[in-house]
Amino acid sequence: MTYLSIRDLSVRLKGGPSLLRRVSLDVEPGEVRGLVGESGAGKSMIGKAVLGILPPSVEITGGQILLDGTDLLTLPPKDRRRRIGASCALIPQDPLTALNPSHRIGPQITDRLVDILGWTRADAEARAKALLAEVQIPDPDRVLRAYPHELSGGMRQRILIASAFAAEPKLIVADEPTTALDVTVQKQILKLIAGMQARHGTALLFVTHDLGVVSKVCQYLSVLYAGMVVEDATVVDFFAAPRHAYSAALLAATPKYTDPAAGLNPVPDAVIDAVRAEVAAFDRGSA
Amino acid sequence: MLDAKGMDGRSLIRRRAGLRLWLSAGWLTLLCLAALFAPWIAPKDPLAQDLFLGRMPPFWMAGSEPGYWLGTDSLGRDVLSRIIHGARVALTVALVAGVITCLIGATLGLLAGFLRGWVDMVISRLIDIWMAFPPVLFSILLIAVLGPGLISIIIAIVVIDWTRFARVVRAEAMAQGAMDYVASARVAGRGRIGIMLREILPNVLPTICVLLTLEMGIAVIVEAILSFVNLSISTDDPTWGGMISEGRTAIHQAWWVLVFPLITLFLTVLSFSQLGEGLKDRFDPVLR
Amino acid sequence: MYEYLDQDEDRQVHADGPPSAEATGRAVIRLLATRLLTTLVTLAGVAVIVFFVIRVVPGNPIAMMLPPGATDEDIARLSALYGLDKPMVTQFGIWVAGVLQGDFGTSITTRQPVLDLVLGRLPATLELAIMALVLAVILGGTAALIGTRFRGGRREGAIDVANGMALSVPDFLWGLVLILLFGVLWPIFHISGRVTPSLDLPFTTDFYLFESLLRLRFDLWADIVAHMFMPALALAIPLAAIIGQLLKQSLKETMNLDYVTLARTKGYGETRVILREALRNAALPTLTLVGVQFTFLIGGTVIIERLFSYEGLGNMAIDAVINRDLPLIQGIVLLFALIFTGVNLIVDLLYAVLNPRLRHA
Ligand SMILES: Nc1ncnc2c1ncn2[C@@H]1O[C@H](COP(=O)(O)OP(=O)(O)O)[C@@H](O)[C@H]1O
Numbered sequence: 001m002t003y004l005s006i007r008d009l010s011v012r013l014k015g016g017p018s019l020l021r022r023v024s025l026d027v028e029p030g031e032v033r034g035l036v037g038e039s040g041a042g043k044s045m046i047g048k049a050v051l052g053i054l055p056p057s058v059e060i061t062g063g064q065i066l067l068d069g070t071d072l073l074t075l076p077p078k079d080r081r082r083r084i085g086a087s088c089a090l091i092p093q094d095p096l097t098a099l100n101p102s103h104r105i106g107p108q109i110t111d112r113l114v115d116i117l118g119w120t121r122a123d124a125e126a127r128a129k130a131l132l133a134e135v136q137i138p139d140p141d142r143v144l145r146a147y148p149h150e151l152s153g154g155m156r157q158r159i160l161i162a163s164a165f166a167a168e169p170k171l172i173v174a175d176e177p178t179t180a181l182d183v184t185v186q187k188q189i190l191k192l193i194a195g196m197q198a199r200h201g202t203a204l205l206f207v208t209h210d211l212g213v214v215s216k217v218c219q220y221l222s223v224l225y226a227g228m229v230v231e232d233a234t235v236v237d238f239f240a241a242p243r244h245a246y247s248a249a250l251l252a253a254t255p256k257y258t259d260p261a262a263g264l265n266p267v268p269d270a271v272i273d274a275v276r277a278e279v280a281a282f283d284r285g286s287a
Numbered sequence: 288m289l290d291a292k293g294m295d296g297r298s299l300i301r302r303r304a305g306l307r308l309w310l311s312a313g314w315l316t317l318l319c320l321a322a323l324f325a326p327w328i329a330p331k332d333p334l335a336q337d338l339f340l341g342r343m344p345p346f347w348m349a350g351s352e353p354g355y356w357l358g359t360d361s362l363g364r365d366v367l368s369r370i371i372h373g374a375r376v377a378l379t380v381a382l383v384a385g386v387i388t389c390l391i392g393a394t395l396g397l398l399a400g401f402l403r404g405w406v407d408m409v410i411s412r413l414i415d416i417w418m419a420f421p422p423v424l425f426s427i428l429l430i431a432v433l434g435p436g437l438i439s440i441i442i443a444i445v446v447i448d449w450t451r452f453a454r455v456v457r458a459e460a461m462a463q464g465a466m467d468y469v470a471s472a473r474v475a476g477r478g479r480i481g482i483m484l485r486e487i488l489p490n491v492l493p494t495i496c497v498l499l500t501l502e503m504g505i506a507v508i509v510e511a512i513l514s515f516v517n518l519s520i521s522t523d524d525p526t527w528g529g530m531i532s533e534g535r536t537a538i539h540q541a542w543w544v545l546v547f548p549l550i551t552l553f554l555t556v557l558s559f560s561q562l563g564e565g566l567k568d569r570f571d572p573v574l575r
Numbered sequence: 576m577y578e579y580l581d582q583d584e585d586r587q588v589h590a591d592g593p594p595s596a597e598a599t600g601r602a603v604i605r606l607l608a609t610r611l612l613t614t615l616v617t618l619a620g621v622a623v624i625v626f627f628v629i630r631v632v633p634g635n636p637i638a639m640m641l642p643p644g645a646t647d648e649d650i651a652r653l654s655a656l657y658g659l660d661k662p663m664v665t666q667f668g669i670w671v672a673g674v675l676q677g678d679f680g681t682s683i684t685t686r687q688p689v690l691d692l693v694l695g696r697l698p699a700t701l702e703l704a705i706m707a708l709v710l711a712v713i714l715g716g717t718a719a720l721i722g723t724r725f726r727g728g729r730r731e732g733a734i735d736v737a738n739g740m741a742l743s744v745p746d747f748l749w750g751l752v753l754i755l756l757f758g759v760l761w762p763i764f765h766i767s768g769r770v771t772p773s774l775d776l777p778f779t780t781d782f783y784l785f786e787s788l789l790r791l792r793f794d795l796w797a798d799i800v801a802h803m804f805m806p807a808l809a810l811a812i813p814l815a816a817i818i819g820q821l822l823k824q825s826l827k828e829t830m831n832l833d834y835v836t837l838a839r840t841k842g843y844g845e846t847r848v849i850l851r852e853a854l855r856n857a858a859l860p861t862l863t864l865v866g867v868q869f870t871f872l873i874g875g876t877v878i879i880e881r882l883f884s885y886e887g888l889g890n891m892a893i894d895a896v897i898n899r900d901l902p903l904i905q906g907i908v909l910l911f912a913l914i915f916t917g918v919n920l921i922v923d924l925l926y927a928v929l930n931p932r933l934r935h936a
Pocket residue numbers: 013019037038039040041042043044045046055057058
């Protein structure tokens with residue numbers, strides 16, 4: 001049964017333009033769905049809508065977000081928060097800003113377990129230690145007592161990953177989790193996330209603008225343009241034969257790991273014009 | 288295309304800021320007119336005592352005396368007339384002390400901020416020393432030295448408050464001095480004084496205007512405080528602070544002697560300050 | 576499927592290591608040294624200015640002390656006694672030498688050592704200033720938290736307006752307004768003095784507020800608070816407005832940061848997120864500015880003590896000026912300058928000590 005199901009979700013800037021246009025996508029338990037598109041396409045917006053952290057300047061104008069069959073948007077705010085906190089988690093983009101500088105690492109991993117899920121402090125600390133070992137952090141005891149500024153970026157991202165998996169969530173949203181890291185650390189982190197996801201059987205919504213990463217990590221993907229899903233396919237099908245002209249052009253524009261010398265093919269203007277026309281037609285139709 | 292919901296509480300407040308600006312300007316204009324035409328407007332002679340009419344309540348209360356709208360003080364002097372004449376002292380101090388303080392403080396700040404080096408060293412040290420004095424005590428001390436009187440008050444305010452301008456203008460001039468347009472003016476061969484007056488000064492002028500408005504409000508308060516400790520001008524002459532001082536001692540017998548000058552002073556200080564804040568909003572591109 | 580990831584096998588995890596405690600200590604000591612030096616220069620400047628300014632005072636203070644009909648000889652004798660017959664520079668040298676040995680001279684009006692007089696009044700002023708600071712932090716902090724919790728709404732707008740008003744009007748006027756409201760219209764507080772004079776005070780120190788608590792004399796404590804509350808509130812209102820504004824601004828910026836957003840996804844509500852995630856980080860930038868403002872508050876005690884007939888240092892200072900008590904004026908001004916520079920120094924140090932944690936963030 002589908003774990004996360006987004007149906008016709010529309011979001012707009014308050015009193016302004018649409019940011020998401022009737023987005024629909026599903027994530028089955030334990031599967032990984034990639035969310036790709038150029039910067040500003042609305043990828044993060046989808047993740048934020050699911051996790052209930054949309055900025056106050058935007059509003060949801062329609063659609064449903066079904067989590068395990070319950071529409072989050074109809075729940076009272078407090079229930080929604082608790083439900084998301086207990087069953088979902090976020091791996092953020094920038095590890096340097098995502099840890100609170102004035103708290104030690106330990107409480108930042110265990111707080112949800114203790115406060116929201118009602119674990120005892122001892123249980124939560126044991127769990128945190130085990131998780132740090134799982135994300136390959138040496139000397140977990142020291143790290144749990146450290147402040148964020150004492151740790152490197154890669155280390156902090158490992159901690160955030162550990163923290164995301166702490167409560168054994170059913171769904172994790174990873175929002176470009178490697179974009180802010182050094183190239184050398186990126187691969188380790190990607191591998192770590194993929195490994196953890198496979199071991200824990202967590203459903204993963206993986207936001208990225210890198211089709212190369214999608215091919216390695218995901219089983220399904222949604223291609224987004226201007227807040228509109230233009231293609232929804234399995235990764236195997238997509239890389240064999242993309243159906244939409246825009247995603248085909250996107251694929252052609254991605255450097256090949258097998259053949260880096262092939263060079264880049266920028267998305268042709270004609271394709272952009274066509275997809276823009278599609279968006280315009282959509283806006284007219286829904287207005 | 289903002290609907291009512293998109294307009295949050297803060298922007299409503301911001302819209303009302305314009306109203307506050309107008310109210311402040313209106314009150315100050317009224318006060319200026321009252322000060323200018325005091326002898327013709329004031330219903331009574333502010334100095335005329337009448338011991339038979341001491342502590343008469345304001346007009347709506349039982350036992351009030353016709354013609355004495357806001358009542359009388361313990362010597363039978365008309366409260367309203369004294370307030371109107373008090374506006375003369377208050378506004379003179381505000382204007383003269385404010386402008387002189389501004390000229391001296393801004394000049395020193397400009398020199399320190401733009402010339403840097405030993406000039407800045409000396410001025411900054413002086414500012415540090417000044418900041419270590421409790422200002423009210425300093426002003427009382429100065430009045431004790433200079434003797435009471437309008438001129439003394441003005442001198443005291445200038446001597447104490449020049450740092451307000453110097454501190455801010457110095458920082459601003461420093462920031463402006465680091466900008467590219469100053470460097471290019473220098474490359475173009477302009478002299479230092481020329482650059483300071485033609486390039487830097489116009490850019491710090493808005494800040495100076497805001498500070499000047501705020502300083503006028505402060506000057507009014509300082510004058511009131513000095514009158515309150517009986518160090519302003521002669522105790523007979525009508526000043527708001529003097530009236531407040533007298534009202535404070537007779538507060539249980541004749542509250543109106545304290546309340547009316549207090550309201551006047553409060554509104555005046557508030558108006559100067561709101562005007563300054565309003566100007567700041569107008570000038571500050573970030574807040575606009 | 577993960578072949579691309581397998582290419583890189585190094586698992587090196589590296590840490591920058593914390594800034595060592597020694598490095599922090601050295602930075603603090605360096606700061607302390609330079610600040611101490613400028614503080615000394617400032618104090619010296621204050622001493623010079625106050626000494627020479629008050630000696631321009633017209634009217635011989637000695638003549639004022641003697642009964643009318645005293646001869647010039649009497650005046651000369653008394654002047655010699657207080658050292659006022661020597662050249663000014665010599666007088667200054669004698670005074671400075673005395674001050675360095677802890678001797679601030681003798682008050683001309685009361686003929687008691689200045690140091691004793693000043694130290695006797697200092698506790699009253701310190702208690703007043705501290706109570707005002709506590710009130711300001713409570714009021715301003717609450718305003719900032721409520722404004723942040725309901726940001727963008729009418730409640731924030733109302734708090735902004737209240738802050739603007741509180742900031743526009745100085746403590747002197749707030750004091751008068753409070754006297755009218757809670758001294759006359761609805762008389763629940765005392766409007767003059769420090770304690771009810773008829774009360775029997777068992778105190779050995781001059782810190783009445785603290786000592787009454789320590790002695791568990793809550794009846795006396797209540798009486799003292801009823802006297803202090805209004806002057807303290809008058810001093811606190813402008814500072815509360817500043818704290819409210821700065822902290823709210825800082826909180827609102829902090830609320831948009833990633834770690835706050837992450838905390839929201841964990842299931843925490845708005846209030847909890849503000850208090851636990853944002854408050855501590857937002858409070859630090861407010862601290863330095865509050866330090867400077869606190870010295871303004873202490874300066875305000877002079878007129879507020881006068882207004883409420885509160886027997887503190889400021890009230891004594893005004894009397895000293897009116898009586899031309901030169902040694903006493905010098906002593907009080909120097910003490911105020913010492914307090915001002917001391918507060919600034921402490922705030923700077925506090926900031927330097929607290930800051931390294933944020934340096935890398
Ligand atoms: N806080 C915000 N307020 C208003 N608009 C926003 C905000 N955050 C993002 N947007 C707009 O929403 C659109 C989608 O943003 P986002 O989801 O962050 O894109 P991306 O696909 O790069 O993650 C962009 O056009 C962006 O300008």
